[in-house]
Amino acid sequence: MTQTSPRKVDSGSIASQPRIRDAGWTWQRFWTRYRFAIITIINLSVFFLLWEWFARSGRVNQLIFPTFTDVLKNLKIGWFGGGNLEGFDNKMLADFVIAKNFWATLKIYTLSMLIAIGLGIPIGLLMGGSKWVDALASPYVWTLSSLPRIAMYPIFLMFLGIGESIKYAIILSTAIFPVIINTWAGVKTTEQSLINAAKVFGASKAQVYRKVVLPYTLPFVVSGIQLSLSRGLIGVVLAEFLSGAQFDGGIGWLVFRAAAAFNAPLTYAALFTLAVFALILVQGTRSMEAKIAPWRQVTKT
């Protein structure tokens, strides 16, 4: 299908320049490129300076609103040891208290998220692919996904008692449904014209599934996972609030315990750890989405 037109465009003068050239360095380009980072650094510095000033100014009780430097100090002791912490009777317990609890949280969170994803994807695929499975499973899936999961805590407690297993139950029950529902939606909304195209070119039912439905669903699964990661984080903190009596009760338990002991700096330090972890998680999955489905990123903007 080559151009048969006898008319030719004289493009000699245009073609003498290479199509892609180095743009060169100007302040304007430097600013356009790095302005987000620059603004963020200034923004956060101002925020923490104001915090420090406000806490020191005496307008607020430092028992509930500590200085930022105190929080940093607690963060350091909590992670790397080497000091006493208010509300903790001995140094042994205070050292590494954030680190120990963070690793406990991370372990339980990672395991239950893996279970939620590992179960949620096949359930969603089956529900989307088979009308029978859909009809049988959907009353339970939709009811449980709309029910505030914390309301099930007493039942979990009756069955499982206090301990590790109830934590898994809470996290799993909060995190699994976004995965199921998003996967299901991906399968259900697969474009009919893509399916028809595959069929025209000879796809069997299994091939339609493998070559069209699954790749089409993949970005839906990723956003489901993204959603369920943040739901699961709520679940893990909740579970630790409710059940963590032991010392490695997790970062949620530490926030609770430190506040109960009126150790505001440690409360904030634990919270800060949690916030950074959540931020890394969300940003990580966002870039994962961009890598897995670049075509969706473009249609979004």
Place this chain on the structure above:
Amino acid sequence: MSTKPGSNGDGRRPLIVAENLTAGYELERERKLLTALTSINLTVHEGEFLVLVGPSGCGKTTFINVIAGLVKPWEGTITYDGKPIEGTSKDRAMVFQDYAIMPWRTVSQNVALPFELRDLDISSADKKGIVQRTIEAVGLQGFEESYPHELSGGMKQRVGIARALVTQPKVLLADEPFGALDAMTREVMQGQMESLVMEFNQTVVFITHSIDEAIALGDRIAVISHRPGTVREVIDVGIERPRLAEGEITQHPRYAELREHLWGLVKDEALGAHADDRLLEYTGTDVELLQQHVNTPGGGGL
């Protein structure tokens, strides 16, 4: 100007024959069966470029889906090369209005798709060569590793055309392939379609809304009435090729006459279709009888 279906074709062999064909689809939500086309008698000859024109909703797409083997006829017969069409075949490939190329595949992966889906007796090295040559034939060299979202509409449809041609099908089915393109791209694509068809003597069934496109491309034009669609008239274009490569086809003495005649036919149908839209009248009264003929695996989704 009008001829009986099948009478033309310069003595060429009839390839696709529809006799008394009725087909449609199920509107699941309304629990109704919609007859899209009825009593179609039409023959596509080998090496012929047949264009179907008609108002929207006249069943053109259903007809082309029946030929593709995606939709089973309710009544009547449809044969390809003398044998009833019972499913899709490597002999019949299709180009879609919305391109229907896979966004997660590169250009060359999209073009190679038919090779993955059908077990053709070709070595993988040969396949690679064929894919590359087809990509070059539609003018996409240099974009082999690009993804569809990086391409313009015209380029996307070139991918769709390359994918359809890569297995060298006997028949090319095109469902308003240039409908979503801008006017300039459309004209370029029409010209390239013509040279392609002339080069390979390709049999084509081509749907369009545009009378100008129908005259520019078709050997014969079948005018389909509004729903349920049926063949109102089949017209021989009778303008020698190449029509688009040099000169203006609109200057041809036969052009104005053809255009007027076609416009007269299509206008009636478009007005009729409009009236139908307001009444929203479904034929297919004997729902239970028709139900037996409906074949969902072919037409419906998963």
